[in-house]
Amino acid sequence: MTSEHPTYENVTLDPQANVYFDGACVSHTFYLADGTRKSAGVIFPASLTFGTAAPEVMELNAGACRIRLAGSEEWQDYAAGESFSVPGDSSFDIEVTETLGYVCHYG
Amino acid sequence: MTSEHPTYENVTLDPQANVYFDGACVSHTFYLADGTRKSAGVIFPASLTFGTAAPEVMELNAGACRIRLAGSEEWQDYAAGESFSVPGDSSFDIEVTETLGYVCHYG
Numbered sequence: 590m591t592s593e594h595p596t597y598e599n600v601t602l603d604p605q606a607n608v609y610f611d612g613a614c615v616s617h618t619f620y621l622a623d624g625t626r627k628s629a630g631v632i633f634p635a636s637l638t639f640g641t642a643a644p645e646v647m648e649l650n651a652g653a654c655r656i657r658l659a660g661s662e663e664w665q666d667y668a669a670g671e672s673f674s675v676p677g678d679s680s681f682d683i684e685v686t687e688t689l690g691y692v693c694h695y696g
Numbered sequence: 697m698t699s700e701h702p703t704y705e706n707v708t709l710d711p712q713a714n715v716y717f718d719g720a721c722v723s724h725t726f727y728l729a730d731g732t733r734k735s736a737g738v739i740f741p742a743s744l745t746f747g748t749a750a751p752e753v754m755e756l757n758a759g760a761c762r763i764r765l766a767g768s769e770e771w772q773d774y775a776a777g778e779s780f781s782v783p784g785d786s787s788f789d790i791e792v793t794e795t796l797g798y799v800c801h802y803g
Contacts, residue, residue, distance in 0.1 A: 597709045601704065602724075602726055604702075604736035604797075604799045605797050606736065608795065612738075615738055617724045619709055629713065629724055631713045631722055633719050688719070690713050
């Protein structure tokens, strides 16, 4: 165990990557021991709109972006070390200014 | 556990992605219960040269490519469901013709 980052222990990993927006977003889905689903991924610099089914908390471990939630006029900045929440059955616009690393927690 | 693919159980996952070649390759490192390191990733269509430290077995779960090992003149085709081996302290040229999904096993 030589990782320099906090890791997730005792997980089930789906080795088949999720690729969205022609590769602007790549993630791997994993499951905690209790079955909780999460994904770890990257989003490259781009302006994108993501839809949500379940509510999501996006925990950023690298990069910078700004976010506008559906129905909002305001953009909010987020960077590595910060998180933002998105309601379920909704969407958000994201402008990635520096490649994001994230863990997505589904509510 | 709703994954449709074979999964890796009881692993430790580093949620911070590895990004190579300006995003042409993205992977996540994980460790089996015995500490064995592996990575799961994607390589988008591109012509790249990867170096190896440890010997590697690249197990393809999606896509298609051709490979030329260092010191060889010959290209060999590989696609989803196949694997290829690369010696340690070496390199290989890869031309990805259809986005690859892979698990890299280190020797």
